[in-house]
Amino acid sequence: MNPLPGSPADVDQAAAVLHAGGLVAFPTETVYGLGADARNPEAVARIFAVKGRPADHPLIVHLADAGQLTGWAQDVPRAGWQLAEAFWPGPLTLVLHRQASVPDAVTGGLDTVALRVPDHPVALALLAAFGGGIAAPSANRYGRVSPTSAQDVREELGDAVDLVLDGGRCPIGIESTIVDLSSAAPRILRPGAITQRELCHVLGGPLVLDGLLATTPSKPLRFPGSKPSHYAPRARVILASREDAEQRIEEWRQRGQRVGILASRRPAALPENVTWLSLPGGIEEQAYALYRRLRQADHLGLQVLVAVMPPDVGLGHALRDRLRRAAGLGDDAGAHTELQQMIGAGQ
Numbered sequence: 001m002n003p004l005p006g007s008p009a010d011v012d013q014a015a016a017v018l019h020a021g022g023l024v025a026f027p028t029e030t031v032y033g034l035g036a037d038a039r040n041p042e043a044v045a046r047i048f049a050v051k052g053r054p055a056d057h058p059l060i061v062h063l064a065d066a067g068q069l070t071g072w073a074q075d076v077p078r079a080g081w082q083l084a085e086a087f088w089p090g091p092l093t094l095v096l097h098r099q100a101s102v103p104d105a106v107t108g109g110l111d112t113v114a115l116r117v118p119d120h121p122v123a124l125a126l127l128a129a130f131g132g133g134i135a136a137p138s139a140n141r142y143g144r145v146s147p148t149s150a151q152d153v154r155e156e157l158g159d160a161v162d163l164v165l166d167g168g169r170c171p172i173g174i175e176s177t178i179v180d181l182s183s184a185a186p187r188i189l190r191p192g193a194i195t196q197r198e199l200c201h202v203l204g205g206p207l208v209l210d211g212l213l214a215t216t217p218s219k220p221l222r223f224p225g226s227k228p229s230h231y232a233p234r235a236r237v238i239l240a241s242r243e244d245a246e247q248r249i250e251e252w253r254q255r256g257q258r259v260g261i262l263a264s265r266r267p268a269a270l271p272e273n274v275t276w277l278s279l280p281g282g283i284e285e286q287a288y289a290l291y292r293r294l295r296q297a298d299h300l301g302l303q304v305l306v307a308v309m310p311p312d313v314g315l316g317h318a319l320r321d322r323l324r325r326a327a328g329l330g331d332d333a334g335a336h337t338e339l340q341q342m343i344g345a346g347q
């Protein structure tokens, strides 16, 4: 593997690697992607092999601009054009009816395809140089924390990727929002960097929210606690409120575990051998810091990470979703109730 900064010559080399069926990790404004030529099923198959990802788990195809959309999707509803116009390039992924020509390897055999135009100079330069769609999941091993720097990608994937374009740290640090426009009512499948409020503002109406992005959307798994964790550090993640965090820490310390706490405020009584992983005050800054901190928990060899849930405002919704999934809770009932309340309040 050859890490390169995102200069024009490097981008050309990366485009050549993609044309040859190779894998290129590249920065986006959200997280680093592990890219392959989306029209080349063998290249796409390598993504699944490297990530250890189940083959029915579909990928996002990254495009250079909204003009390419009809090469991949058909029957694009008005809402699709409105959202693309408002948020592309940007951290929004649209799920649309696919063109028959989209390889099954990309969509996991679904009749829909996920598309987005990323807002990062290196990603856009790569897309322009390559000239086609780049299929790219986050550049981490399946189930683990998404990488937000080139160094993270190297740690995750080592020599399994042919080339890493280094664009520094991802400015947002949490994945795109995914909106499904393939059925009558738009649905948020994964909360992310574009908030529900922003989406409703553009669409002029409410959206249906699924607390969970199912692996196979037609067969969602809805058993709280039964899901494998995603976005997860090695440490067991325990969700807490500010009020009960100290009690949770104590419980796990007494079981002889190496414990850390992820919180924006230092707990008043912090035992000596418990590590405080601090989050900044603002919610956007917390999104930027979250995955960095989860990786730090790994580097420190923590066994348990007590995470104080951020407030459910703006990006906080996506942060809470990621922490729930890191804890293996998926779409727990609490999250669903919160979402229903938001819809009811017309937010």
Ligand code: TXA
Pocket: 028, 030, 031, 032, 033, 034, 057, 058, 059, 060, 091, 093, 095, 107, 110, 112, 113, 114, 118, 136, 137, 138, 139, 174, 175, 176, 177, 178, 189, 213, 214, 215, 217
């Ligand atoms: O910010 C992001 O979205 C990053 C950057 C690299 O663009 N990508 C990313 O990809 O997070 P990934 O593969 O880690 O997550 C994409 C999610 C998956 O959970 C997948 O199930 C879902 O998108 N997805 C892809 N195609 C879909 C489809 N046709 N219908 C429903 N969900 C789909």
Ligand code: MG
Pocket: 137, 138, 146
């Ligand atoms: Mg991912």
